[in-house]
Amino acid sequence: MTSFQNYIIFSIYIALILSTTVAPNITFSEHFAKLRPTTSKKMTRLHFYFHDIVSGKNPTAKIIIRPKNSFGMTAMIDDPLTVDTKPGSTVVGRAQGLYALASQHEPALLMAMNFVFTYGKYNGSALSIMGRNLVVDAVREMPVIGGMGLFRYARGYALASTVRYNPKTGDAVVQYNVTVMHG
Ligand SMILES: *[C@@H]1O[C@H](CO)[C@@H](O)[C@H](O)[C@H]1NC(C)=O
């Protein structure tokens, strides 16, 4: 065979290898437009601590669904939100809603809750959070999907990080940093 024929055979060989090993170019999203950011909105940051108390006489979180394996476990919460990590510090609101173990493979919770503020300027206003909370991660991000009162039209995100967790009781203190745009 001439070297040209060798080259052709080699090229076909390479093409065959590539066609069988390279993953097809799968896309499932596209950016189709850029929006001009609106300037009329306010930006607010909030910082507080979420006390999830499952033990003792006055729990603030109650398991309402307790399946045989933990997948599906669901708790209803009315957790105080305070300015400091100490449970006795000033309460600025409550986290009311539920969390449920929504992963079969990881400790990932579905969080569906309202932060109902009861202190100062935001007394009577609330934010709605709906997101995924992989509790073993140092920082978890959850979307803020809406709000009411001074937080009407709210959109943003919450960053949660565990400050204290007692594996014996299940009690936890979680720091929340919330950033929202609102009306
Ligand atoms: C929050 O608002 C309610 C209802 O207006 C009022 O009764 C309560 O004293 C207020 N709390 C604080 C801490 O301002």
Ligand SMILES: *[C@@H]1O[C@H](CO)[C@@H](O)[C@H](O)[C@H]1NC(C)=O
């Ligand atoms: C949350 O805010 C506090 C206080 O501003 C800051 O020290 C901390 O690093 C922030 N945490 C995250 C995860 O952004």
